[in-house]
Amino acid sequence: MKTVEVAVIGGGPAGMAAAAEAARRGASVALVEESATFGGKVLKTADCGLPLSPIEGYEKRTADRLLTDLHRHADRITLIPRHQVWHIQDGRVLELSPVGGAPVETRQVRCRRFIIATGAMERIRPFPGWTLPGVFPLGGLNSFVKHGILPGKRFVIAGSGPLLPVLAHTLIRAGGRIAALVQTTTHREMLRHVFPLMAGMDAFKLFQGIYYFGRMIRNRVPIYNGAAVSRVDGEERAESVRVIRLDRNGDPIPGTETEIDADAVAVGFGLIPCTDLTRLCGCREIYDELSGYWRTLRNSRMESSVDGVFVAGDGAAVKGYSAAALEGTLAGGAAALQLGYGGEDDSESAAVQKRLKKATRLGRALDQLSAPSSGLLHLISDETVICRCEEVRLKDLRQAADAGARDIHDLKRRTRTGMGQCQGRFCGQVINELLWNLLNRQAEDFPLRDVFTPRIPVKPCTLQDLLGNSK
Numbered sequence: 001m002k003t004v005e006v007a008v009i010g011g012g013p014a015g016m017a018a019a020a021e022a023a024r025r026g027a028s029v030a031l032v033e034e035s036a037t038f039g040g041k042v043l044k045t046a047d048c049g050l051p052l053s054p055i056e057g058y059e060k061r062t063a064d065r066l067l068t069d070l071h072r073h074a075d076r077i078t079l080i081p082r083h084q085v086w087h088i089q090d091g092r093v094l095e096l097s098p099v100g101g102a103p104v105e106t107r108q109v110r111c112r113r114f115i116i117a118t119g120a121m122e123r124i125r126p127f128p129g130w131t132l133p134g135v136f137p138l139g140g141l142n143s144f145v146k147h148g149i150l151p152g153k154r155f156v157i158a159g160s161g162p163l164l165p166v167l168a169h170t171l172i173r174a175g176g177r178i179a180a181l182v183q184t185t186t187h188r189e190m191l192r193h194v195f196p197l198m199a200g201m202d203a204f205k206l207f208q209g210i211y212y213f214g215r216m217i218r219n220r221v222p223i224y225n226g227a228a229v230s231r232v233d234g235e236e237r238a239e240s241v242r243v244i245r246l247d248r249n250g251d252p253i254p255g256t257e258t259e260i261d262a263d264a265v266a267v268g269f270g271l272i273p274c275t276d277l278t279r280l281c282g283c284r285e286i287y288d289e290l291s292g293y294w295r296t297l298r299n300s301r302m303e304s305s306v307d308g309v310f311v312a313g314d315g316a317a318v319k320g321y322s323a324a325a326l327e328g329t330l331a332g333g334a335a336a337l338q339l340g341y342g343g344e345d346d347s348e349s350a351a352v353q354k355r356l357k358k359a360t361r362l363g364r365a366l367d368q369l370s371a372p373s374s375g376l377l378h379l380i381s382d383e384t385v386i387c388r389c390e391e392v393r394l395k396d397l398r399q400a401a402d403a404g405a406r407d408i409h410d411l412k413r414r415t416r417t418g419m420g421q422c423q424g425r426f427c428g429q430v431i432n433e434l435l436w437n438l439l440n441r442q443a444e445d446f447p448l449r450d451v452f453t454p455r456i457p458v459k460p461c462t463l464q465d466l467l468g469n470s471k
């Protein structure tokens with residue numbers, strides 16, 4: 001067992017900044033990251049063999065800065081890559097398992113304070129054909145391309161939010177042909193978000209937006225606004241995509257479908273916080289109607305409702321990497337301060353809070369642009385798989401609901417939905433919305449915004465991990 005004062009879970013921008021700040025103030029720190037490299041979803045090193053674009057150059061410099069800060073305090077920070085946290089015992093002992101055959105570094109980390117910085121994951125919206133080979137989540141396809149793999153020839157990119165132009169840019173650079181970019185957002189919705197977007201915009205973000213859209217225009221990418229992918233067809237894998245127009249409420253308009261040939265389709269509706277560990281610790285959450293997900297309640301120093309448990313970055317609410325790193329700095333500083341390190345430094349933390357406020361404005365506006373309308377649920381057919389781990393289809397959920405399933409927990413017991421490898425992380429939220437919107441359950445019958453109960457292990461691990469405390 002490793003014993004430190006502050007443990008940080010997740011080596012993205014939030015976790016790296018948190019670890020560096022806690023160590024800078026004098027605390028001993030362990031930083032646990034399941035990947036082999038640090039940097040998180042967007043800043044971790046990837047190599048597709050192409051020279052860096054100006055934006056990737058900026059991101060690389062940001063990642064290098066965060067790494068330099070970590071290494072500056074190397075004597076106080078233990079880096080534990082390729083290990084995932086699957087349980088937190090008694091609020092102070094993290095249970096670890098090695099990932100992908102990595103040698104065991106340690107199986108437990110005991111700490112006095114810990115910071116959860118586990119980031120966000122992609123939000124799913126099932127539709128007919130979404131489980132066919134050749135259909136990817138946006139971030140998943142982005143990762144493939146960044147590692148030099150182009151898994152198709154003609155691509156359709158669909159969904160909502162800022163990740164669409166990011167992926168289009170990556171694909172164009174790698175030589176992919178984009179048959180269509182289909183976004184649910186209408187011009188009217190864009191206009192509604194203009195002021196919050198401009199209020200949080202800095203020169204780089206403005207440049208980033210212009211650069212991405214400029215690239216799409218130069219490459220003549222056909223853009224469909226106020227539209228969605230209604231189905232993907234193909235024998236063995238994706239061969240064609242149908243695109244349907246949406247009305248001003250986001251509901252599909254029957255009879256407006258267009259067919260597009262494509263052998264690879266990337267679909268995404270923004271990100272939602274990974275809350276398994278915060279829920280396991282009993283941190284209080286609220287449902288954010290505008291963003292369409294649960295987020296963890298925190299004070300201005302990123303401490304959750306549970307004393308000594310801090311939550312920083314996208315794992316609490318999705319705001320982008322600049323805000324994540326600032327939140328990490330605040331959390332790391334506050335955790336160290338609680339342990340008696342470093343004096344109150346009001347002017348320093350006030351400056352960070354000010355920058356965070358601005359980054360939050362932009363991040364939240366982009367995040368809210370990504371939230372899908374409930375009308376998209378009407379694209380799901382009875383045969384559509386909802387829980388892909390256990391292959392539960394809409395018709396199975398409908399039958400269970402008709403037979404009297406009271407809530408999502410009851411549905412889970414009756415259909416096995418949410419019992420597979422992902423433990424309901426991906427399907428959990430959509431199932432509750434389905435119950436409401438498609439299966440006609442009423443508020444008095446069951447809670448509107450329910451979630452599956454967190455269960456350990458929160459990440460898949462081996463029996464040896466569950467039993468063994470060899471190190």
Ligand SMILES: Cc1cc2nc3c(=O)[nH]c(=O)nc-3n(C[C@H](O)[C@H](O)[C@H](O)COP(=O)(O)OP(=O)(O)OC[C@H]3O[C@@H](n4cnc5c(N)ncnc54)[C@H](O)[C@@H]3O)c2cc1C
Nearest residue numbers: 010012013014034040041042084085119139313314320321
């Ligand atoms: C394709 C894509 C493009 C993006 N482009 C931009 C952009 O242009 N600008 C922008 O601001 N943001 C962008 N983002 C969002 C950005 O990636 C996040 O806002 C940012 O990375 C959040 O930082 P974080 O530290 O909170 O979380 P993450 O970067 O997600 O890091 C969390 C880390 O925790 C690790 N982890 C999770 N659970 C465990 C566990 N149980 N045990 C151990 N480790 C764990 C993960 O492996 C991960 O490395 C993009 C995201 C994607 C997916």
